[in-house]
Amino acid sequence: MKLIGHEHAKDLILGFLEKNYDSYSFIFEGKNCIGKKLISLYTARGFLCDKKTGFGCGECNSCRLVNNTIENIYENQDKNPHPNIKVILPQDNKTIKIDQIREAIKFLRLTSEKGKVLIIDEAEKMNVEASNALLKTLEEPPQNSMLILITSNHNKLLPTIVSRCKKIRFKPLTDEDIRQILDLKGFPHTKIEKAVKISDGSLCLPIGIMENEKIYNYSKDLFNLLVLYIEKKEIHSEGIISLSQLIDNLDNESIFNIISILETFFLKKRNIDPIFYENLLKELDKLKTSILKGVKKKLAFEGFYFNLVR
Numbered sequence: 001m002k003l004i005g006h007e008h009a010k011d012l013i014l015g016f017l018e019k020n021y022d023s024y025s026f027i028f029e030g031k032n033c034i035g036k037k038l039i040s041l042y043t044a045r046g047f048l049c050d051k052k053t054g055f056g057c058g059e060c061n062s063c064r065l066v067n068n069t070i071e072n073i074y075e076n077q078d079k080n081p082h083p084n085i086k087v088i089l090p091q092d093n094k095t096i097k098i099d100q101i102r103e104a105i106k107f108l109r110l111t112s113e114k115g116k117v118l119i120i121d122e123a124e125k126m127n128v129e130a131s132n133a134l135l136k137t138l139e140e141p142p143q144n145s146m147l148i149l150i151t152s153n154h155n156k157l158l159p160t161i162v163s164r165c166k167k168i169r170f171k172p173l174t175d176e177d178i179r180q181i182l183d184l185k186g187f188p189h190t191k192i193e194k195a196v197k198i199s200d201g202s203l204c205l206p207i208g209i210m211e212n213e214k215i216y217n218y219s220k221d222l223f224n225l226l227v228l229y230i231e232k233k234e235i236h237s238e239g240i241i242s243l244s245q246l247i248d249n250l251d252n253e254s255i256f257n258i259i260s261i262l263e264t265f266f267l268k269k270r271n272i273d274p275i276f277y278e279n280l281l282k283e284l285d286k287l288k289t290s291i292l293k294g295v296k297k298k299l300a301f302e303g304f305y306f307n308l309v310r
Ligand SMILES: [Zn+2]
Pocket: 049, 050, 051, 052, 056, 057, 058, 059, 060, 061, 062, 063
C-alpha cells in the first residue's frame, strides 16, 4: 500500500525515527479519513524494522509481519500479524475505557528485544479514567516503546497528555491526493471526479458515497434546485416535492450524508450572496434537528427548501 500525500508530516516523522530514540510518544492530529492510521502503521514499521531504515525496508521479517497487519486492517485479510503492535479503538465506536488502556499498557511493558508499538485510534474518546491511566505511562515510557495517539482534535485530550507527546499535524488531502488514492483503490474515472467534488479534503464522504450513487444524485438535485433560485430566482415546487418523496424512505445515515454533500457543494461554490448563505446554515441546522427529532423526512426537506426560497 502506498503512502499518498502528507509530505510534511512524513518528513517530520522520518526525522524523529532517524534519531533512534529509546521511546517515542506521538500525537497524529488531522481530519478523519485522511490516512493518519496508515501512516502510524508505517511509522511502527520503521521503528520495528531490523534495518531501521525510514518507514521500514519492507523486506525484513519484521517489516513483512507489519505488512500483514496493514493488509489485515485495510484489505480484510487474515494473515499472521506483527505480535508487537497493538491497535486499540473505541468500544462500540463510543468510548475507550480504562480496561482497554490497562491491558494495552501491560502489553507495552512486556519486555521484548524488538520494541513495542501501541496505536490508539480516536484517542479523544478515552474517558477520564482511561486518560489518567495513560498519563502515568507517558510520564515514564517503557524502554523500547512507541505510543501513537490518533485524533481529529488534540484539544479534546488532557493537556498533560498533549504536553508529553510530539505533535504531528496532518493537513487535509489535496484533490490530487484523493484522485490518486481512489485510482489505486480501483474506482472508475467517472466516479473519481464526482468523489473529488464532495471530498472536502478527506475520504470520509467519498468512500461512503461511492458505494451508493443515489445519495450523491439526490444531493446534487437539491443543490441544483437551490442554485436555480439563487441565480434566477426560480422556485420549483414540483421538483422539491418529488425529490422529498424519494428521500423520505432513506435511513438517517443516508439523510445526513445528503446534507454533508450539500454542505460541501456550497463550500466549493463561489459568489453566494452572504445573506442567503447565512440563512442556508441556519436552515441546515434546523433540518438536522428535525431529522434527529424524527420529523417526517419529506416534510423536513420541503420545509428546508421553502424556508430558503420564500
Ligand atoms: Zn525492515
